[in-house]
Amino acid sequence: MLKSRIREAISKSRTRESIEGYLFLLPNLLGFLIFLAIPLAISFYYSFTDYNLFTTPKFLGLANYAKALGVSFDPQAYQTALVQGKSWFAAVGAWIKPNDPTFWVALRNTLVYALGVLGFSIIPAFLLAWLLNSRLRGMTFYRALIYIPVVASVVGSALVWNWIYQQQSGALNTIISGTISWLNKLIFTAIGHPLVDPYIGWLVLPQYALFSLILMTSWATVGYDMVIFLAALQGIPVHLYEAATVDGASRWHILFRIIVPLMTPTIFFIFVINTISSLQIFSEPYIMTQGGPANSTLTIVYYLYQKGFQRFQMGYGSSLAWIVFALIFIITLIQFRLSGRWVYEE
Amino acid sequence: MFSRGQRGELLSKILFYGVLTIVGLVFVYPFIFMVATSLKSSPEVFKNILSLFGERLRFDNYATVLETVNMGRYMVNTTIVTLGVVAGQIVTSLLGGYAFARIRFPGRDLILTLYLGTIMIPFTVILIPMYKMMVAFGWIDKLQSLIIPWLFTASGTFLMRQFFKTIPKELEEAAYMDGANRFTILWRIFVPLAGPAIATQFTISFLYAWNSFIWPLVAIQSKANYVVTQGLADIQGGYHASPPLVLAGTTLVIIPTVLVFLFAQKYFIEGVATTGIKK
Amino acid sequence: MSDWWGLWGWFVYSGGGSLFNADRTACGLTEPGSITGLQFMADLFLGPDRVAPPPGLEGGVGETEFHAGTVGMFPNGRWMTPSDRANDAFDWAVVEMPKGPGGNATWLFWGAYVINAQTEYPQQAWTVLKALTSPDVQAQIAALGTNIPSNKAQAAVDAFLNSKPPADNTPFINGAAYAQAEIPLFTGNWNDIVGGQYQPNIDKIFAGLATVQEAAQAACDGANPLFK
Structure with a gap:
């Protein structure tokens, strides 16, 4: 009798607790449903149609995906290229005819962008974190200086960098020219080999434009990576390297044999987070180069924006969006798989 | 010596x-x-782009940008949007964080995992349907399209949950025995303790709303409702050959974010470091 | 912005070529006149004499350099006048674009006033339109510096001619006689063809990554299937 009453009371309070739980979560659940789950479903549907904003969408099956990802082959072109004496590599290039060549250009640019930002941000960030992990005064100040580019608006930063990168009178080329003429005066003219001012068109030449954007995005990423590294460094128990110091290990030994292995989970985390955000780069090319010159800074998301919102091919745009999603998912999955090989776990 | x-x-x-x-x-x-x-004039910039000062400090560039280019209006719009988003995200993440940290209900862990998984979804996937949805709701070209869909945050909810988990249970048990309901407990006990987490979330939401660009670009069309990032793109379009004007506008957009960051950095950096929230 | 066909398009027309064939149903960049014009342009930028600075951001060529005082002239449109007035501490003037083998060439950029056929207020819209195009308002618009008046009434023309600097505004009016109108294609999408196919290939000429022939061929190969 008593037992069943207690049970009843407990189950009543359990039910009440559950209801309360859902009530507290309700705003989030509703927001998630209306502004994420439903749009996701619609976007998935659009990606199989010819939706163009003005007419009723017509179902196309996989046609959009085939347009983006599909290729056809042209054996004739392969032969011609070989006959013309082009390399085998170039001949294979001529043999494969992508249905939408611009998509592949955008994909390549996006992957190079992501890799570039990883390379140019992680290593400086790690070294800076290592420097700043010190008990000397003023570390918060330097940390703040390096973090400011992370909080600044990407659009704003891009406009500033426009004038740093400007070829004729921009800050960077002015600094380079000044340094070179100073060096020439100092030494190189005297020894008969004056240095030539490279006068680089940072944003106007396809050879440099993507690199210039990578450099700028890295500048705005280093602070974030550094803060994460710093937290991880501070989490490493002091006794671990004190013991090594006592044993007479060198600084480099401590860094590469003790600290870096202990940091691999953090390095891995930064890899994943930075890849996810780099694959979605849009504002930088939109503001600075409009995807040019010669499509050299056209990223997938910018291409999606062009197709969807400037040319109203929203069905095709949606399929591009799902391809970006799939790409992020696959790359993240690969990184997780590979992490088993190099990420240290206790 | x-x-x-x-x-x-x-x-x-x-x-x-x-x-x-x-x-x-x-x-x-x-x-x-x-x-x-x-703070220079165009000819001064073109004469020597590296010099820190021109003949005098030309604050009139700011007046031009605020009035002629209407940046003042855009800053008001952005402030409204940002305050709305910040307040909303803090409230919903407090509620959700509390539910995930303290209340037992079926499916809790699964929901949390799914919710966190949504962080991986690139916003561009829903860009087109969201645009369509705003048209259907009649919100297109209105500031609510920049506020209401963005009142919810998975990462913020997670941040609050992590913080609430560190609060000792004894603190709330006494209040619970006295018959206080959960809402009172959240408001009277958790919120006062959550200062650092709220400061972190405030900064993250602020930066997110103030700096957002691609969504306003799609959702807002008339200049009267532009936000600052659109204003910057507009200045760049019309005055790209006048670096002082472009960069005066840029300074107006960047300075508030730097100030918020500097004020909150003690908590904010810690919050970023412990949860890994990027933007 | 930087995808600006206005600049190189001018060379194409002054060389005697065209962006399209006569009925605007195919790419015209590989025609001899177009090649002549593009080659002339490429030599200006890349040839041994290198008289022109490389194209800058925002598609302008020489614009920043002009303000900096390092080049003597740059091609652009009337809409640049207010910005040039603000930017330049020195005197400057406007002339017509030089003649090429294809004769005089320039672009006619225009903005149309339209009334939506389904508007609920046709009468009011018509009143606004009449007011906008009245000599009086056109004169005011012309005085701002951006536009050439769309009303030939003497008051509007005078206001335009007297909107200084530049000291002499007649080159703008003379250009109208031979200008190429920037008009939509009959059989394709301007953005897809000119922005998507022509521009990236022309960029390669400036970067020294393709010859004029190669670039024109690639542009036409990419663009021709897009004319429906």
Whole structure:
């Protein structure tokens, strides 16, 4: 009798607790449903149609995906290229005819962008974190200086960098020219080999434009990576390297044999987070180069924006969006798989 | 004067601070350049882009940008949007964080995992349907399209959950025995303790709303409702050959975010470091 | 912005070529006149004499350099006048674009006033339109510096001619006689063809990554399937 009453009371309070739980979560659940789950479903549907904003969408099956990802082959072109004496590599290039060549250009640019930002941000960030992990005064100040580019608006930063990168009178080329003429005066003219001012068109030449954007995005990423590294460094128990110091290990030994292995989970985390955000780069090319010159800074998301919102091919745009999603998912999955090989776990 | 050891230590200290100062300068130089250029005239910029000062400080560039280019209006719009988003995200993440940290209900862990998984979904996937949805709701070209869909945050909810988990249960148990309901407990016990987490979330939401660009670009069409990032793109379109005007506008957009960051940095950096929230 | 066909398009027309064939149903960049014009342009930028600075951001060529005082002239449109007035501490003037083998060439950029056929207020819209195009308002618009008046009434023309600097505004009016109108294609999408196919290939000429022939061929190969 008593037992069943207690049970009843407990189950009543359990039910009440559950209801309360859902009530507290309700705003989030509703927001998630209306502004994420439903749009996701619609976007998935659009990606199989010819939706163009003005007419009723017509179902196309996989046609959009085939347009983006599909290729056809042209054996004739392969032969011609070989006959013309082009390399085998170039001949294979001529043999494969992508249905939408611009998509592949955008994909390549996006992957190079992501890799570039990883390379140019992680290593400086790690070294800076290592420097700043010190008990000397003023570390918060330097940390703040390096973090400011992370909080600044990407659009704003891009406009500033426009004038740093400007070829004729921009800050960077002015600094380079000044340094070179100073060096020439100092030494190189005297020894008969004056240095030539490279006068680089940072944003106007396809050879440099993507690199210039990578450099700028890295500048705005280093602070974030550094803060994460710093937290991880501070989490490493002091006794671990004190013991090594006592044993007479060198600084480099401590860094590469003790600290870096202990940091691999953090390095891995930064890899994943930075890849996810780099694959979605849009504002930088939109503001600075409009995807040019010669499509050299056209990223997938910018291409999606062009197709969807400037040319109203929203069905095709949606399929591009799902391809970006799939790409992020696959790359993240690969990184997780590979992490088993190099990420240290206790 | 100094012993050899002392001198070596002093030298390495000077070297250490020297390196850090140079690196720090490299990182903030673009902003120094920005402010310096915004206070010069165009001919002064073209004469020597590196000089920090022109003949005098030309604050009238700011007046031009605020009035002629209407940046003042855009700043008001953005402030409204940002305040709405910040307040909303803090409230919903407090509620959700509390539910995930303290209330037992079926499916809780699964929901949390799914919710966190949504962080991986690129916003561009829903860009087109969201645009369509705003048209259907009649919100297109209105500020609510920049506020209401963005009142919810998976990462913020997670941040609050992590913080609430560190609060000892004893604190709320006494109140619970006295018959206080959960809402009172959240408001009276958790919120006052959650200062650092709220400061972190405030900063993250602020930066997110103030700096957002691609969504306003799609959702807002008339200039009266532009936000600052759109205003910047607009200045760039019309005045791209006048670096002082472009960079005066840019300074107006960047300075508030830097100030918020500097005020909140103690908590904010810690919050970023412990949860890994990027933007 | 930087995808600006206005600049190189001018060379194409002054060389005697065209962006399209006569009925605007195919790419015209590989025609001899177009090649002549593009080659002339490429030589200006890349040839041994290198008289022109490389194209800058925002598609302008020489614009920043002009303000900096390092080049003597740059091609652009009337809409740049207010910005040039603000930017330049020195005197400057406007002339017609030089003649090429294809004769005089320039672009006619225009903005149309339209009334939506389904508007609920046709009468009011018509009143606004009449007011906008009245000599009086056109004169005011012309005085701002951006536009050439769309009303030939003497008051509007005078206001335009007297909107200084530049000291002499007649080159703008003379250009109207031979200008190429920037008009939509009959059989394709301007953005897809000119922005998507022509521009990236022309960029390669400036970057020295393709010859004029190669670039024109690639542009036409990419663009021709897009004319429906």
